[in-house]
Amino acid sequence: MSQLSKAESDRLVSIATNIASELGISICQLSSIIGLSAAELSNQTVETELSGHTLVRISYLIRIYKALHQLFTEPSQANAWLLRNNGHFNNRTALEVINEAPDTNLKTVAEYLEYQLT
Numbered sequence: 001m002s003q004l005s006k007a008e009s010d011r012l013v014s015i016a017t018n019i020a021s022e023l024g025i026s027i028c029q030l031s032s033i034i035g036l037s038a039a040e041l042s043n044q045t046v047e048t049e050l051s052g053h054t055l056v057r058i059s060y061l062i063r064i065y066k067a068l069h070q071l072f073t074e075p076s077q078a079n080a081w082l083l084r085n086n087g088h089f090n091n092r093t094a095l096e097v098i099n100e101a102p103d104t105n106l107k108t109v110a111e112y113l114e115y116q117l118t
Contacts, residue, residue, distance in 0.1 A: 003049065004055075006046075009050045010044060010045045012050065012055070013040065013041065013045065013046055015058070015062070016030065016041075016061055016062075017030065017041050017044055019061055019065045020033075020061070022079050023064075023065065023068075023079055023081075023082050023083075024079065024080065024082060024095070025082070025095065027041050027042055029095070029099060032099065032102065033057060033098060033102045034054055034058055034061065034102070035102075036050075057102060057106055060106035060107055060109075060110045061106065063110040063113075063114065064082075064109055064110050064113060067110065067113035067114050067116070067117060068081050068082075068113060070117055071113065071117065081094065088112060
């Protein structure tokens with residue numbers, strides 16, 4: 001994988017922060033989910049190179065956002081989905097599931113939503 005420039009890394013952090021805001025994910029929750037400090041997220045700038053781990057987590061967040069906006073024609077429905085109880089997740093919200101184990105559950109939620117598109 002080629003190294004991202006500082007501008008590219010900052011842009012990805014900005015995208016992740018904007019998506020999180022739309023989906024009702026707080027900066028503190030996003031920090032835990034993608035593995036960056038709340039300060040970096042608040043400033044939308046990173047001091048060090050983004051790890052592969054963080055890049056993968058951001059990519060899952062983008063996939064979740066994209067799938068939600070393909071599934072729901074109304075943006076408010078798409079943006080509220082992560083915060084609604086879901087029978088597939090034992091009547092917990094997808095955000096609760098993600099917060100339990102971001103390493104595995106971001107992928108689980110992204111794949112669940114993408115499956116719904118087929």
